[in-house]
Amino acid sequence: MLNLEIAGISLRNPVILASGFLGISQAIFERVYDEGAGAVVSKSISKYPMEGYRNPTVIVLEGKSYINAVGLSNPGHESFYEEVKTNDKVPLMVSLVGSDPSDFELMARKLDKSRIIGFEINLSCPHVQKLGMEVGDDPQMVKSIVQTTKSNTAKPVFVKVGVGNANLLDISEAAINAGADGITAINTLRAMKISIDNFNPILSNKIGGLSGSSIKPVAVRCVYELSQKFRVPIIGCGGISNWEDAVEFMIAGATSFQVGTAIGFGGMGIFNSINRGIVKYLEKKGYQSVKELIGRSHRY
Amino acid sequence: MADHTDTDILRLVRIRKAIEETATTRTIVFDDEYSVASMPGQFLMVWIPQIEELPMSIGIESFENLKCAAVTVRKYGLGSTALYHKQVGEHIGIRGPYGNHFSIPENLRNVLLIGGGTGLVPLVRLFSDLVHDRIQTSLIMGARTKEEVIFQHKVQNLLADNKLNNCVAFSTDDGTYGFKGSTVDLAESILASKKFDMMYTCGPELMMKGVQKLGERFSIPVEASLERYMKCAIGICGSCCINDKLVCQDGTIFDSNSLRQLTEFGVSYRDKSGRSSYFISQK
Numbered sequence: 001m002l003n004l005e006i007a008g009i010s011l012r013n014p015v016i017l018a019s020g021f022l023g024i025s026q027a028i029f030e031r032v033y034d035e036g037a038g039a040v041v042s043k044s045i046s047k048y049p050m051e052g053y054r055n056p057t058v059i060v061l062e063g064k065s066y067i068n069a070v071g072l073s074n075p076g077h078e079s080f081y082e083e084v085k086t087n088d089k090v091p092l093m094v095s096l097v098g099s100d101p102s103d104f105e106l107m108a109r110k111l112d113k114s115r116i117i118g119f120e121i122n123l124s125c126p127h128v129q130k131l132g133m134e135v136g137d138d139p140q141m142v143k144s145i146v147q148t149t150k151s152n153t154a155k156p157v158f159v160k161v162g163v164g165n166a167n168l169l170d171i172s173e174a175a176i177n178a179g180a181d182g183i184t185a186i187n188t189l190r191a192m193k194i195s196i197d198n199f200n201p202i203l204s205n206k207i208g209g210l211s212g213s214s215i216k217p218v219a220v221r222c223v224y225e226l227s228q229k230f231r232v233p234i235i236g237c238g239g240i241s242n243w244e245d246a247v248e249f250m251i252a253g254a255t256s257f258q259v260g261t262a263i264g265f266g267g268m269g270i271f272n273s274i275n276r277g278i279v280k281y282l283e284k285k286g287y288q289s290v291k292e293l294i295g296r297s298h299r300y
Numbered sequence: 301m302a303d304h305t306d307t308d309i310l311r312l313v314r315i316r317k318a319i320e321e322t323a324t325t326r327t328i329v330f331d332d333e334y335s336v337a338s339m340p341g342q343f344l345m346v347w348i349p350q351i352e353e354l355p356m357s358i359g360i361e362s363f364e365n366l367k368c369a370a371v372t373v374r375k376y377g378l379g380s381t382a383l384y385h386k387q388v389g390e391h392i393g394i395r396g397p398y399g400n401h402f403s404i405p406e407n408l409r410n411v412l413l414i415g416g417g418t419g420l421v422p423l424v425r426l427f428s429d430l431v432h433d434r435i436q437t438s439l440i441m442g443a444r445t446k447e448e449v450i451f452q453h454k455v456q457n458l459l460a461d462n463k464l465n466n467c468v469a470f471s472t473d474d475g476t477y478g479f480k481g482s483t484v485d486l487a488e489s490i491l492a493s494k495k496f497d498m499m500y501t502c503g504p505e506l507m508m509k510g511v512q513k514l515g516e517r518f519s520i521p522v523e524a525s526l527e528r529y530m531k532c533a534i535g536i537c538g539s540c541c542i543n544d545k546l547v548c549q550d551g552t553i554f555d556s557n558s559l560r561q562l563t564e565f566g567v568s569y570r571d572k573s574g575r576s577s578y579f580i581s582q583k
Binding site: 021022023024025027028030031043049050051052054055056057058059060061062066068070073074075076079195197198200202204260261263264267268 | 308309310312345347349350352353354379391393395531532534535536537538539541543544546549570571572573574575576
């Protein structure tokens with residue numbers, strides 16, 4: 001009932017761990033999979049190790065939302081390859097971040113040899129200079145990065161887009177024309193939190209990315225517009241904290257969806273809880289498969 | 301008490317008192333009802349504005365006859381040194397309490413606590429609770445040298461207040477105070493002549509690994525409070541992972557059964573980037 005295919009990848013269910021959450025250790029990937037996720041996306045991996053920003057890097061807001069500026073901390077592609085090379089269990093997608101096509105060539109070539117299901121190119125991290133969104137706002141650069149990555153792997157390549165300075169549809173079009181197999185939308189939104197007691201911006205980087213329930217309506221709109229315009233599968237992401245949110249994303253046009261922030265509120269049990277909720281919903285509606293939900297809102 | 305998410309939201313607290321423990325260690329005392337209601341072993345994320353946010357074990361101190369929350373910090377890096385220098389009247393930010401806590405099983409009769417350095421914060425709290433519960437407790441307090449011994453007066457006051465046969469023993473690496481050698485060596489010699497039905501430990505990881513081994517050898521259950529590099533404290537970032545566990549959510553306290561499964565315990569840890577490094581083993 002929940003199984004589906006996305007860009008040629010078979011998944012047991014549509015719930016995917018979003019990049020940036022929990023994603024540096026094979027043991028944790030296996031736990032997330034055992035907790036019910038259909039697939040997991042790693043933290044964004046760069047050419048060399050990155051320590052990220054000094055704490056505070058995560059702020060909890062009211063209303064099931066966070067602002068984070070972790071700063072893309074990751075062990076670098078060589079150490080990460082060693083971490084996951086023996087993976088024989090988890091449908092793992094590796095998120096890549098870099099500043100020019102040669103970074104992606106190197107990383108895709110190396111990680112392609114591990115047992116992963118595909119790549120997700122992070123073109124939308126909103127808080128690290130010269131990486132993520134600064135790259136993703138340039139359609140020419142996007143085209144070049146996607147082409148380079150595609151030519152170094154036969155595995156599906158998704159592109160994760162955000163709401164930056166450039167139009168999300170234009171950037172997605174550039175990525176799809178360059179061969180991207182699908183789009184993940186959206187990343188966090190540039191945001192900040194300032195203490196009214198001592199006037200300090202709280203994050204060490206001052207500006208970070210907003211995630212969680214407060215960005216959900218924006219993400220639903222983006223998924224709706226993307227799926228209206230393009231034929232490639234869209235992975236919805238942004239503020240999904242229960243099965244109702246997940247269903248809304250699929251009806252908006254997402255083929256599957258990612259969950260991250262909600263783990264902080266519901267623990268890792270969130271994956272199974274969303275799956276159970278969708279099954280009940282499908283039964284109540286009399287549907288045979290979760291695939292029947294995809295893009296249903298476009299009929300109206 | 302407010303719900304879980306409320307205590308996740310950063311709150312500013314004013315420093316009421318600062319206690320000089322040693323030349324390099326101070327205890328910072330402040331009001332916070334959630335921390336006062338916390339259990340031994342739980343921790344706070346402490347924000348030093350413009351500098352850092354650090355996980356710190358929650359201690360309890362009295363101020364003007366009221367129970368206050370406290371954190372004990374040894375100046376070491378940028379963040380801990382900045383916190384060390386915070387003065388009465390200044391503010392710090394806190395969120396939490398986070399993590400699980402030491403458990404006190406029913407019918408506990410004879411307990412051994414082994415702590416080193418600021419790892420003694422939760423153990424001295426636990427010592428106080430156990431003594432209060434009239435459970436016979438022995439506490440080993442380790443430091444590198446005499447000048448770094450902390451909480452001595454606090455513990456002696458606790459001993460003076462009770463009638464049971466509780467005891468405290470000190471060990472220093474250089475032998476300038478108490479037993480010369482490690483807390484583990486001292487624990488081993490105590491275990492040779494006395495029976496215990498539980499051991500609790502907090503401090504440097506290789507010390508705790510030593511305690512775990514003693515626990516296996518003498519068939520005594522152990523609870524250890526683990527430390528890993530932490531960012532979020534709410535189970536989302538994965539920085540503090542050890543095997544498939546998150547220290548911030550699944551710990552920080554792990555029991556003997558869990559410790560046995562944690563093959564990285566006493567062996568390796570991840571740095572800020574997530575790469576594994578190895579503890580330098582002392583044979």
